[in-house]
Amino acid sequence: MTAVIEARGLAKSYGNTRALEGVSFTVEPGRIVGLIGPNGAGKTTALKAILGLTSFDGQLQVLGRDPRAQRDALMQQVCFMADVAVLPRWIRVREALDYVEGVHPRFDRRIAEGFLAKTDIRMSSRVRQLSKGMVTQLHLALILAIDARLLVLDEPTLGLDLLYRRKFYDTLLNDYYDKERTILLTTHQVEEVENLFTDVIFISHGHVTLEASVEDLASRYQQLTVSAERAASARALKPFYEREVFGRVAMFYEGRSAAELGTLGELRTPSIADLFVAKMQGAPS
């Protein structure tokens, strides 16, 4: 199968600030990919490049097309929702459905109406009358109804309370995601969605620092928790990062076997959030 996104040597500068420096990664179809990085790492710039919203250097193919040259055709297959991509405050719910139905050949109005019927959103309401959670629900209703192959989500649940966030991702997983569809997601709340991901891409200072499937992570990275007196022998096996937790030490290793580490303490696969912190804070590999 051909990749959904194929980026090779993506580079972009804003004045003297280099947002992306030779970023390469591949997203395969049917995956849910977490694009994870600190603020200013280049996540949003990478997403903008994928969506053809910004110019860049390097090679980039999205669904086999160049987003710079074929943006309009591409957007029939790509959906995009971001914290910054707000619905206009003046539009009525019904008008939003009318509009998307009018411009999008792959929009199924019945799906959007079916989803909205389960919410408190009224067709005659204007967006400015809705709460932030409801606006997100409306946007989600529009996206669920579009038969797209790639969904790009940039901090989609920023500023929402836990209940809305949980509902948002449940709906996404149950009513939207299938093996034909690919989701690319950035979020600050990694802990909340990390069991959603099939793949992760870590990005930092404009570079990709890790690109792996979640299964690969389990075989590549180990987190060993040892007591203080065993710390020295654990340290001898060269962890790339360590952290003290309640008098015990958590050590992070790359490419060690369970046989080497298991005898020293408690061994497990690090969570994506912990691994991200470890990779960010640890010595550059």
Add this chain to the structure above:
Amino acid sequence: MSSNIDTPVVAAPAAAVPASQGRMFGTLVALVRREFWEHRGLWVAPLAAAGLLVVFALFAHGHVAHITIEDEDIGGNWGMREALALSTYMQGVVWVVLTIVMAFVLTFYFVDCLYAERKDRSIYFWKSLPVSDGLTVASKIVAGGVVVPFGVLLLAAVTHIVLVSIFAAHAALGQLPRGLIAWNTLTWLRVEGLLFLGVILGILWNLPITGYLLLVSVTSRRNPLMWAMVPFLLALLEFILLRTTYLWTFIHYRMGGIWSVLANGGNLRFVHATQHHMLPLDALWGDLNFYAAFTNLDLWLGVVVAAGLVYAATRIRRFRDDS
């Protein structure tokens, strides 16, 4: 054409082209509707102005009756031609009033339409849908440059008919002199024809201003209306510093120059004739030089400049990155 029936293989790709054109047209319709949802002033302001004219006609008959009955002319010289002339003047005045309202509304609209979407950050929502920047900008021009001017022409025609009906009813009730106003469908149509050509001429002549306002709208970081006024400020500056008025002359010409061409520099037989007796407005058909206006070089130069400005606005919307 009959070969299509014999060879359906040939017919298939031929049918595919109108399908995609039909989709593009459907998209354009959705985009134009969107403009009237967002910028309600586009239809509310002309409707309100027309409504005010009707209200005045309903309640101002006392004054009209007073003036016209006192006027000595109405007794002896007020014939069918004068009654018809009065009707056509109303026809023209209603259109002019609504067009002045429209000019203000459209100026605000064009300045705002590509700025508001960046200000409220909805541009990323619009851009998340498969609509090209070219079609988006085109939809603004279709809404403000075609739908509104022709809509106002239609509204003016309806308003005029309502006004004539009100005056006729007043006359029938004896509140106005009998025979004050008359109706002739052919004359009415001839005046509407004049206005129709005038609307087309106005749209074409004002295209560079439309393009300039769109460019201001797409580039301004804040306060686009102020940037739209920059040419006036520069003209004022020129006058203060150099005591010359070249820029002002140019602006003045670009705003209304074509009407002078249309009216042969104001030298109209119609104007001379009305000093002696009232003529229905459709007499202007013999006076106005539409040929000279529509073949005017500056008119088409303006259209070319407008195309460049609109193209620039489209490219800027496509690649602008406000991060």
